[in-house]
Structure formats: C-alpha cells, structure tokens
Amino acid sequence: MQKFDVAILGAGPGGYSTALAVVSEGLSVALIEKEEVGGTCLNRGCVPAKAWISVAETIDHAKHMATLASKPFEYSVDFSKMLAKQKAIVGNFQKGLIASLTKKGVTIFKGAGTFASSNEIVVSGAGEPVSVKFKNAVIATGTSPARLFDLPESLVLDNTSIFNLESAPESMLIVGAGAIGCEFASLFSRLGTAVTLVELEPRILPMEDSEISKALEREFKKAKIKVLKGVGLSSLVQFENGVKAMFADGSALTAEKALVSVGRRFDTDKLGLDKASVAVNKKGAVVTDEMMRTSAPNIYATGDVAGKHMLAYTAYKEGEFVARVIAGKNVSLGEMLVPNAIFTIPEIGSVGITEENAPDGASTGTFLFRGLARSHATGEIAGFVKVIADGKTDKILGVHMIGARSTDLIHIGAVAMAQGMTAKGLGNLLFAHPTFAEGLLEAVRDVHGEALHK
Incomplete structure (x- = not known):
C-alpha cells in the first residue's frame, strides 16, 4: 500500500495537467494510466491527426508549387512515411512528457485503476494489484468513441482506430460532418480517396456560423468531396470487401472503409465509482459542481469525463484549477471563453x-x-x-x-x-x-x- 496526497485516474490532458499543477503546490501525486501517458489526444487523437493533416496541406502547397516549376515533378505520398512521421512525433512528445512528470516528482502507475472506497484506488496491471491510498482524488479518464455498428474495426473506423490504417483506402464513407469528420474528409481527399461525407443535420459543421459551413462546403466541392446533408443512416453492413450504407430515403452506397465520427462514451461503469459514492448522470458523465467537485467531497473530475467542454485545452485549464482547489487556494474557474479550432483545409x-x-x-x-x-x-x-x-x-x-x-x-x-x-x-x-x-x-x-x- 502506498499513500499520496492526490491520486489521479487517467494520464490524458486533464490528468497530467492536474498532476503537474499539484506537485507545484508541494503535494505528493500518484498518476494512474492503463494505456499510454498523454491519453487519446497525444497518442490516438489531436496530435497524430494534425501530423497527418499537415501532409495533406503540403500536398496543396506542392500543387501550387507545380504551377511555378521548370519541369513536372511528382508529389504523391508514401503512406508508410506519413505513419513513421506521426509515430516519431507522438513518441518524442510522450517521452518528454513522462520525463517531465517523473523529474517533477509524479509517481506513475501503469494499470487499470478502480475505486475500492472514497480513499483508495486499486491498480491492476501486469503484476500483483497495488493499493493506492489518497486524501484527494481526481477522475480524468476521458471518453472513447461510441461503437454504433457491430462490424469489424478494420472496416468501420473511428477517430482513434483510423490510425491503424496502413494505406489510404480507395473510397471512404464518413458518418458525421462535425469537426472530426470534416478534418478527415479534407485529409483523405488529398490522399486520393473518394470521400462521401454524410450529415443528419441540414448543414455540415452545424455548430459553426452558417456562412462558415457554406464556405467549407464550397471548398469540399472543389476537392471532389461528396456531401450528403439531412440524410439519416438506416444501416451499415459488410458488403464484399467493404461496407454498404442504407439511408432513410432508400438510397445506398458502398465504400472500402467507413469512418464513424459521431458519439462518445464515458466508460465510467468500470471505475468502481459506486464504492466511492461518486454520482454520474444518465450518459455516464461524472457529475461535478462549479469547483469540479463530485458528490464525494474529496474527489474531483476534469476533462471529457465531466461532460462539459470536452476539449484537451479546456481539460488543461480544469486540471490546473482543481489542483489549486485541492491545495486550498481561493480560486474560481468562472465562465471560460473557449476558442474553437478546426483543422480542415x-x-x-x-x-x-x-x-x-x-x-x-x-x-x-x-x-x-x-x-x-x-x-x-x-x-x-x-x-x-x-x-x-x-x-x-x-x-x-x-x-x-x-x-x-x-x-x-x-x-x-x-x-x-x-x-x-x-x-x-x-x-x-x-x-x-x-x-x-x-x-x-x-x-x-x-x-x-x-x-x-x-
């Protein structure tokens, strides 16, 4: 059994930002992570996605350069090299993050953590379970993509499993024209994939200003991205070597791969929250007050799992705030002014x-x-x-x-x-x-x- 001032469940943006802020207050910290330090954003989300999209942007720059070149040149992409670039970026940042956490005194536990009580988390990893006792705890386990279709992940991808691809597919159906769907539509269209983007709402990026949505759709048309709006997806089934989508209006289309970019799940049912008297809402998000405190007075939640802004950079802010609250500082999070960035082209x-x-x-x-x-x-x-x-x-x-x-x-x-x-x-x-x-x-x-x- 090991004792800490603060135990943090999850080492994504909300978790590691809390850990770094807590140690700066002179408190001892246990950071528990069952997968990779850095969470989805660093390892299977924001960072690798932007590494890929930068390649797509380079393709556009190369096309512009081709108009000025003295002789024709090839600007096709070697997918394996793109993967290598992504893995190198992620690996370097992960090593740097682990080194920073360790140097500053954060104790990292590798394994799945579950609450045994409101003062104890049991970490189950490769060896014997480890008991971590704490005065305060922070839940920062994030969210994961919802699996809406019972089909092989090799055919129906989400915004994390898509990084398992080894080549660009000839065709792709993207379900959901929010930020993630539109970003990957921009990317794969530049890689030569025939992209169809489907959105249930009357316009793509329905949360953005309507003129922005219209402008992006015009650019998608130039990039030969097919956009279907106001269309409901009835079913998605395996068909020959790919998938077949059936829509509510009776139409259908086939594609080599599908990317489903709608829906997130909180995965809080496996954390033992009932043993710690931590309440969740109907969707599974941890319920918090204005101080990010849960129904258990010594347990807090930050980032996606709290179901508020659900962005990496708001999780950073929440994590730093929670650390100050735990340290006894008189602070207020207030209403955050949140800039939004969408890495389409x-x-x-x-x-x-x-x-x-x-x-x-x-x-x-x-x-x-x-x-x-x-x-x-x-x-x-x-x-x-x-x-x-x-x-x-x-x-x-x-x-x-x-x-x-x-x-x-x-x-x-x-x-x-x-x-x-x-x-x-x-x-x-x-x-x-x-x-x-x-x-x-x-x-x-x-x-x-x-x-x-x-």
Missing part, C-alpha cells in the same frame, strides 16, 4: 456567438482573404473573416474565420473579447503588412464601414 477558427445567435441590433463586418496580398503570395486565397459586435456598446461578441492560419489567428479575437475590447478599439491597432492577420483587422474595421481595402 482551409482551417476554421471561431470564438463567441454566431451571427444567427447575435442579439438584435448587432453589427457585423467581413473581409475576404482574397483581398490580402499575403494570400495571393502563398496561393491560399479561400475564405473570409467575420466579426460580430454589440450594436450599442460596440464590444466584440464573436469572431469567425475560414482560411489559411485561422486556427492561430482566432486567438487574437479571443484575447480581444477576453479584454472586453470594442470593434473600434481593435480596429485602431496596427497589424503588420503583408500578413493573414490583416484579414481580421479589415473585418473588424468593416463593422463601422471603415475597411481600407474592401
């Missing part, structure tokens, strides 16, 4: 309210990326920026953009909103020329009809 960034949800009298400003000198220099002219401001106070309420560098540029809008800036105030600042950031400057100036180059 072109990229999408958003923060704040959409135009559809804006209050009466709100003002908007827009600017097309094709109006920027930098866009023409790089050949990335698709997209636009939209800024929404309060009609009375002029405070910026929302920023939405689609185009090159949008996942980085959106943070300018987030900082401006966090500081309560007005459209006039941001529009009076200097932005270097020629840059993509000028698109945001022109859009925010357009709120008052003052865009210089529109």
